[in-house]
Amino acid sequence: MTPTKPQSPTMERLDRDFPLDAVPHTPPHVVVELFSQPRYLSGARDLVSAVAKRFGFDDAVCGQLALAVDEALCNIIRHGYDRRPDGRIWLSLWPVSEDEGQPHGIRIVIDDLAAQIEPDHIKGRDLDDIRPGGLGVFIIKQVMDKVRYEKRPGGGMRLLMSKLLPAQADEQGGKR
Amino acid sequence: MTPTKPQSPTMERLDRDFPLDAVPHTPPHVVVELFSQPRYLSGARDLVSAVAKRFGFDDAVCGQLALAVDEALCNIIRHGYDRRPDGRIWLSLWPVSEDEGQPHGIRIVIDDLAAQIEPDHIKGRDLDDIRPGGLGVFIIKQVMDKVRYEKRPGGGMRLLMSKLLPAQADEQGGKR
Amino acid sequence: MEVFVHSMDKAVVVAPVGDVDLSVARELQGHLKRAIEGKPARLIVNLGKVPYMDSSGVATLVEAMQITRKQATKLVLCDLQDKVRSIFEIARLDRVFTIVSSQEEAVTIQ
Amino acid sequence: MEVFVHSMDKAVVVAPVGDVDLSVARELQGHLKRAIEGKPARLIVNLGKVPYMDSSGVATLVEAMQITRKQATKLVLCDLQDKVRSIFEIARLDRVFTIVSSQEEAVTIQ
Numbered sequence: 001m002t003p004t005k006p007q008s009p010t011m012e013r014l015d016r017d018f019p020l021d022a023v024p025h026t027p028p029h030v031v032v033e034l035f036s037q038p039r040y041l042s043g044a045r046d047l048v049s050a051v052a053k054r055f056g057f058d059d060a061v062c063g064q065l066a067l068a069v070d071e072a073l074c075n076i077i078r079h080g081y082d083r084r085p086d087g088r089i090w091l092s093l094w095p096v097s098e099d100e101g102q103p104h105g106i107r108i109v110i111d112d113l114a115a116q117i118e119p120d121h122i123k124g125r126d127l128d129d130i131r132p133g134g135l136g137v138f139i140i141k142q143v144m145d146k147v148r149y150e151k152r153p154g155g156g157m158r159l160l161m162s163k164l165l166p167a168q169a170d171e172q173g174g175k176r
Numbered sequence: 177m178t179p180t181k182p183q184s185p186t187m188e189r190l191d192r193d194f195p196l197d198a199v200p201h202t203p204p205h206v207v208v209e210l211f212s213q214p215r216y217l218s219g220a221r222d223l224v225s226a227v228a229k230r231f232g233f234d235d236a237v238c239g240q241l242a243l244a245v246d247e248a249l250c251n252i253i254r255h256g257y258d259r260r261p262d263g264r265i266w267l268s269l270w271p272v273s274e275d276e277g278q279p280h281g282i283r284i285v286i287d288d289l290a291a292q293i294e295p296d297h298i299k300g301r302d303l304d305d306i307r308p309g310g311l312g313v314f315i316i317k318q319v320m321d322k323v324r325y326e327k328r329p330g331g332g333m334r335l336l337m338s339k340l341l342p343a344q345a346d347e348q349g350g351k352r
Numbered sequence: 353m354e355v356f357v358h359s360m361d362k363a364v365v366v367a368p369v370g371d372v373d374l375s376v377a378r379e380l381q382g383h384l385k386r387a388i389e390g391k392p393a394r395l396i397v398n399l400g401k402v403p404y405m406d407s408s409g410v411a412t413l414v415e416a417m418q419i420t421r422k423q424a425t426k427l428v429l430c431d432l433q434d435k436v437r438s439i440f441e442i443a444r445l446d447r448v449f450t451i452v453s454s455q456e457e458a459v460t461i462q
Numbered sequence: 463m464e465v466f467v468h469s470m471d472k473a474v475v476v477a478p479v480g481d482v483d484l485s486v487a488r489e490l491q492g493h494l495k496r497a498i499e500g501k502p503a504r505l506i507v508n509l510g511k512v513p514y515m516d517s518s519g520v521a522t523l524v525e526a527m528q529i530t531r532k533q534a535t536k537l538v539l540c541d542l543q544d545k546v547r548s549i550f551e552i553a554r555l556d557r558v559f560t561i562v563s564s565q566e567e568a569v570t571i572q
């Protein structure tokens with residue numbers, strides 16, 4: 001049912017060197033499938049925040065990860081599905097490779113079946129141009145370490161993003 | 177991928193008279209698929225609480241719905257999957273029939289692929305027998321209006337539960 | 353979200369309660385527009401009871417700012433919780449809005 | 463969850479911080495067992511910083527109660543948040559435990 005269908009039913013350790021903006025070969029640990037309705041945003045972001053907390057992010061970063069996911073979902077609802085309430089969205093979460101249950105970060109992939117658009121056309125506005133709107137993509141890029149949009153081969157768009165925990169980010173040269 | 181696979185890709189209005197302990201014919205509005213790991217409990221219950229809030233439940237009841245779901249998931253992790261971390265669990269949510277976007281309640285179905293047990297054997301203990309444990313099923317039945325366990329035809333167990341909003345419960349003779 | 357509106361001598365206070373996201377941004381927009389139409393000297397948006405805001409909420413406030421600038425209404429935001437302050441900072445709008453810590457300050461700041 | 467343990471003259475205070483669910487119940491159990499082993503006159507569990515508890519957490523406390531009853535240790539719970547009080551009420555354990563509102567009271571109650 002979800003486009004990020006697990007290829008193996010067993011849980012393998014995620015490879016630490018696996019690219020942080022690609023879909024891992026292991027099944028997502030948590031998938032939320034939801035209708036494209038604004039009333040489900042709060043549930044999705046509260047789940048992301050709670051999972052990020054368990055992965056070791058501090059409260060401020062958990063809030064920012066929830067915000068990034070909220071912005072991505074809002075864009076799918078508004079632009080992708082043009083506010084149709086019956087579009088489907090899949091939000092998948094993975095820990096980045098773990099040492100004894102302590103993840104190094106979080107991977108988030110968001111899939112939809114909405115109209116495809118050139119990934120290059122998805123970009124935030126110039127912040128000096130102050131107007132209502134045009135902040136979502138900028139916020140997502142500010143919050144996450146890696147962000148990549150792509151067309152899904154089966155139709156719809158995919159957003160791949162990840163963020164490492166501060167200690168890992170230092171080691172691997174990511175953003176804090 | 178989820179056992180509560182939608183039979184129709186369109187969103188129909190849920191029938192108000194549809195039994196409150198059966199799986200509706202319409203796709204769930206939100207599905208959370210997760211590994212049988214205690215660290216994902218907080219994400220699942222925060223999502224349930226946030227969705228219930230949007231459906232119109234007050235904060236106290238949202239907390240109780242989250243608790244009921246947490247207890248059900250704990251039981252699947254402990255008894256169903258015997259604490260194996262790679263079992264899959266599906267948590268599906270529906271609004272009970274809506275009047276102009278205002279649901280009458282919430283339906284929650286939880287599916288697993290764990291060992292099957294006779295539904296009659298799943299029961300809470302006598303509360304006078306005070307001992308550690310044995311509270312989960314009792315709590316679920318206290319919180320929800322309807323609760324039913326069944327063996328899934330394809331393997332695993334299914335828990336179907338629902339709760340109406342107070343106004344609706346009054347009308348239909350449910351618990352407040 | 354609920355919205356409380358309180359009209360004082362020279363100011364109107366609009367105080368949303370609850371998360372301000374895409375599901376309620378239009379409702380907040382309506383309240384702000386009605387408050388602005390009364391051309392108060394000051395429009396205070398008290399965010400003390402808003403635990404979360406996304407860019408839909410921010411967009412509503414940017415729009416309010418643009419309208420108030422065209423008339424003699426001063427827009428002041430007050431009492432932002434940490435998570436809400438964070439989105440203004442990320443979007444670099446914390447310098448664009450007049451943001452103060454308390455409603456008392458919002459009434460008097462020039 | 464973090465757990466703060468504070469030993470006073472005749473009482474030990476165990477104060478978990480954060481949600482107490484299946485993922486941390488064993489950790490709390492360990493802290494309680496160690497506190498009980500010291501045979502204090504009083505074991506106070508301060509739940510002021512616990513926004514949520516499920517039946518795994520409650521089971522840990524029931525177990526602690528059973529052990530303390532076998533020795534001269536008085537178990538007192540204090541400062542329960544509404545959601546946590548609610549699970550004790552649903553499980554009808556609010557009469558089985560000694561529950562008071564503040565830590566001061568927990569130190570003195572007979």
Ligand SMILES: Nc1ncnc2c1ncn2[C@@H]1O[C@H](COP(=O)(O)OP(=O)(O)O)[C@@H](O)[C@H]1O
Binds near residue numbers: 122132134137138
């Ligand atoms: N999921 C999406 N599907 C289609 N287009 C998108 C999507 N996300 C973003 N876009 C495009 O990128 C632009 C910038 O998005 P954003 O920064 O969130 O600002 P806004 O949505 O307010 O215009 C949008 O206007 C839209 O054209």
Ligand SMILES: Nc1ncnc2c1ncn2[C@@H]1O[C@H](COP(=O)(O)OP(=O)(O)O)[C@@H](O)[C@H]1O
Binds near residue numbers: 308311313
């Ligand atoms: N999902 C489940 N799968 C298998 N057995 C279950 C499940 N849920 C509950 N049970 C059975 O019902 C009993 C009562 O559960 P509960 O009231 O939660 O107390 P406890 O789990 O502490 O024993 C359990 O001991 C178990 O035998």
